[in-house]
Amino acid sequence: MATTKKKTAQATKKPQNFLDAPINKKLSKEEKLDLYRTIVGIRRFEERSLRAYNQGKIGGFLHLYIGQEAVASGIVSLMEENDHIITAYRDHGHALSVGMSMNECMAEMYGKYTGCSKGKGGSMHFFAPDKNYWGGHGIVAGQTPLGAGLAFALKYKGLKGCAMAFLGDGAVNQGSFMETLNLVSLWNIPVVFVIENNGYSMGTSLKRSSAEENLAHRADGFDIEWEVCDGHDVFEVREVANRAMTRAREEMKPFLLEIRTYRYRGHSVADANHEKYRTKEEIEEYKRTKDPINLIKSQLLADGTLTDDLAKKIDQEKKDEAEASAKFAEESPYAPREEIQTDVYWEVDNDTDNKLKGTHFFND
Ligand SMILES: Cc1ncc(C[n+]2csc(CCOP(=O)(O)OP(=O)(O)O)c2C)c(N)n1
Numbered sequence: 426m427a428t429t430k431k432k433t434a435q436a437t438k439k440p441q442n443f444l445d446a447p448i449n450k451k452l453s454k455e456e457k458l459d460l461y462r463t464i465v466g467i468r469r470f471e472e473r474s475l476r477a478y479n480q481g482k483i484g485g486f487l488h489l490y491i492g493q494e495a496v497a498s499g500i501v502s503l504m505e506e507n508d509h510i511i512t513a514y515r516d517h518g519h520a521l522s523v524g525m526s527m528n529e530c531m532a533e534m535y536g537k538y539t540g541c542s543k544g545k546g547g548s549m550h551f552f553a554p555d556k557n558y559w560g561g562h563g564i565v566a567g568q569t570p571l572g573a574g575l576a577f578a579l580k581y582k583g584l585k586g587c588a589m590a591f592l593g594d595g596a597v598n599q600g601s602f603m604e605t606l607n608l609v610s611l612w613n614i615p616v617v618f619v620i621e622n623n624g625y626s627m628g629t630s631l632k633r634s635s636a637e638e639n640l641a642h643r644a645d646g647f648d649i650e651w652e653v654c655d656g657h658d659v660f661e662v663r664e665v666a667n668r669a670m671t672r673a674r675e676e677m678k679p680f681l682l683e684i685r686t687y688r689y690r691g692h693s694v695a696d697a698n699h700e701k702y703r704t705k706e707e708i709e710e711y712k713r714t715k716d717p718i719n720l721i722k723s724q725l726l727a728d729g730t731l732t733d734d735l736a737k738k739i740d741q742e743k744k745d746e747a748e749a750s751a752k753f754a755e756e757s758p759y760a761p762r763e764e765i766q767t768d769v770y771w772e773v774d775n776d777t778d779n780k781l782k783g784t785h786f787f788n789d
């Protein structure tokens with residue numbers, strides 16, 4: 426009989442000062458400031474994109490990551506050369522964390538040719554393969570087998586690394602995720618699944634969608650190790666994720682991380698009535714006590730990394746960068762008509778034999 430690998434849920438036993446954890450202690454002042462810049466940058470970028478959406482400049486969907494910034498930024502800061510990352514449609518925070526520019530991201534949302542996907546993908550389809558960032562996917566949990574595939578490729582090629590596959594609390598009930606958990610355990614695939622548990626899938630609370638609310642426990646059914654932590658303090662995210670990522674790389678084993686977080690806005694900008702399925706007080710309480718920017722700011726002020734003046738300066742720089750990206754997007758051209766159907770299937774663009782056989786897959 427397989428041994429159960431239950432771990433104490435850290436979300437319930439708090440707190441230690443996570444800045445003192447070894448993985449955080451070795452951060453230089455500049456690295457800590459970079460984390461702060463990334464978190465503030467995501468917030469200011471998204472606030473600006475919301476304004477553009479309301480002005481009718483951005484069409485389609487817009488799923489904001491505001492409130493969850495410490496999760497993506499913390500995990501990406503731990504990525505090494507051979508590590509890869511893939512996520513769902515709430516993908517702006519991951520994109521900016523891997524170093525994509527605000528210009529290419531904002532232009533993508535405006536549907537412009539200068540966007541990261543030439544304006545053909547929009548908010549849900551940010552990609553940067555050169556930064557090991559594989560998107561940006563709209564089918565709930567559809568990215569989880571793809572994440573397993575990224576990790577399988579590492580193993581196949583004999584490379585030491587791991588793939589980070591993010592999913593929401595609503596995605597855990599998809600069959601494809603369950604099937605993927607089984608295979609990655611069976612085949613020892615170095616993938617770390619990160620459930621960003623923000624408590625809601627669209628307007629449905631976790632209580633109403635999952636019989637077992639401790640989502641990480643599902644890993645037990647597949648003989649996979651798991652941990653739970655809070656996602657408000659970026660240094661806590663780094664401390665816990667570092668264990669999962671190191672294990673995946675060193676032992677070639679999958680891991681399931683459940684990170685408890687919160688989104689301030691509705692499911693998407695179109696979800697204007699999000700105060701109908703949760704209370705104003707719930708949102709305000711989170712903002713007051715757990716806001717990821719406030720937390721990192723107070724930690725870095727206390728340890729002398731940051732001063733009030735520097736915090737203000739960084740904030741203004743990120744606002745200016747976001748404003749400039751909207752201008753860049755506004756002034757950029759749309760894709761030329763003859764390119765509308767390109768970049769959909771690699772095989773088609775490159776006229777390979779597989780096109781004739783009807784197998785249209787991306788290739789490397
Ligand atoms: C297969 C599939 N079913 C349904 C949808 C519609 N849908 C889009 S987002 C969503 C909720 C997912 O919530 P969660 O996984 O918690 O992610 P979050 O939005 O909270 O980041 C649903 C049901 C979809 N995109 N794909």
Ligand SMILES: [Mg+2]
Binds near residue numbers: 621622623624627
């Ligand atoms: Mg959710």
